[in-house]
Amino acid sequence: MTEGIPLYYFLVVSTLMFFIGIFGFLTRKNLITMLMSIELILNSVNINFVVFNKYLYPQNLQGHFFSLIVIAVAAAEAAVGIAIIINIYRNFRSIEVDRVDQMKN
Amino acid sequence: MFFFLALMILVFSVLTVTSRKILRAAVYLLFVLISTAGIYFLLEYTFLAAVQLTVYAGGIVVLIIFSILLTSHISERTVVAGWKQGVLSALATGAGALFTLLTIYRFTFTPSSAPTATSTVTDVGTALVSTGHNGFALPFEVVSVLLLAAMIGAIIVARRENDNKTENKQN
Numbered sequence: 001m002t003e004g005i006p007l008y009y010f011l012v013v014s015t016l017m018f019f020i021g022i023f024g025f026l027t028r029k030n031l032i033t034m035l036m037s038i039e040l041i042l043n044s045v046n047i048n049f050v051v052f053n054k055y056l057y058p059q060n061l062q063g064h065f066f067s068l069i070v071i072a073v074a075a076a077e078a079a080v081g082i083a084i085i086i087n088i089y090r091n092f093r094s095i096e097v098d099r100v101d102q103m104k105n
Numbered sequence: 106m107f108f109f110l111a112l113m114i115l116v117f118s119v120l121t122v123t124s125r126k127i128l129r130a131a132v133y134l135l136f137v138l139i140s141t142a143g144i145y146f147l148l149e150y151t152f153l154a155a156v157q158l159t160v161y162a163g164g165i166v167v168l169i170i171f172s173i174l175l176t177s178h179i180s181e182r183t184v185v186a187g188w189k190q191g192v193l194s195a196l197a198t199g200a201g202a203l204f205t206l207l208t209i210y211r212f213t214f215t216p217s218s219a220p221t222a223t224s225t226v227t228d229v230g231t232a233l234v235s236t237g238h239n240g241f242a243l244p245f246e247v248v249s250v251l252l253l254a255a256m257i258g259a260i261i262v263a264r265r266e267n268d269n270k271t272e273n274k275q276n
Contacts, residue, residue, distance in 0.1 A: 005107050007216060010144070011209050013111045017118050017137075019202040024122025026194035032173055033127060036134050039165065040118055043141050046157075054148045056214065058221040061232060064150055065241045068229075071160050072248045076255030078165045082172045083263040089176045 010051040017044035031085045031095040035078065042074045107147060113140040127173055135166045149221075152229050 021040035028034050046067045053063025089095050117136040124130040138161040145154035222228070233245045 007214050008209065009107065009111070012206060013114055015202060015205050015209065016115055019198040019205075020115075020118040020122055022201070023194055023198040026198070027191050028122065030127060030177075032169060032176065033122075033130055036130060036169060037122060039134060039161075040121065040137065043138065043161070047141060047144060050145060050148060050150060050153065054150070054221075055216045057219075058217055059219040060239065061222050061224055061228070064153055064224055064229075065232065065244065067153055068156060069244050069248050071156055072252060075160050075164060076252055078168055079259045080255050080262065082168055083259040085172060086175060086263050095176050 007051060007055045010047060014044040014047040014051070017047070029096050029098060031088070031097060031100075032082075034097070035081050035085070039074065039078070042070060046070055107144075110140045110143045110147065113137075114144075127177060128170065131166060131169050131173060134169070135162055138162045138166065150224050152224055152226055 018041055021037045021044065024037035024040065025034055028037060049063040049067045049070070051063075053061065057063070085095055088100055092100050094100065114137055117133045117140070121130050121133040121137060124133060138157065142154045142157040142162065145151075145157055232239055233241050236242045
């Protein structure tokens, strides 16, 4: 289904997505939106792995399995991250990074 | 079809990081993840696309929306960085993107014409539990331990302090 679409097009999309995620990570102040930016970054890396697998080494499935494992790690990271965020909210009544400025209260 | 998916991904990615309403940002993220699953379908990795839909779109987005509802009011507008930080971040990320795109453009990839390996559920399942060539048993086991550790960690971190005290008394 990907005849006529060069590898470069996929790489351009994933590169732009990666840097949009970094932009969000730099400009957002809310911890949950920063977590969402991280999800964007991880997702763009997944696209890269899958596309390289499909175009350069179609006889293997290494990129496919790497993406599967990255998805699992992203799920674990989101679960622990959100647990920490909820704990921070319980202690500070806020999840803005500017107002969370001490490790103990 | 590819251009439609690429446009969806880029537009909704920008909306995710710029939307002032946090719940809308989460829904835009959902659209980005679903479009990515579409790209996997386009590349004929259907199992990966299904996993992307269930774990990302079904699991992580629901988790994020739940945490948004727990920690902020729906009508609340998120605080964004000042224009100075915004412009500087845009410049830095723009420069990074330009540099990466130039590097990609100057590198010549030679697409392989080898026969495509099938990735049906049977193939994926066999590869995940077999060792040796094209076997992924070790990463599979490591990820299962990681998921267990993450689950226990999430429970312990999110637990209330009071529960901890009462438990100590019982002991």
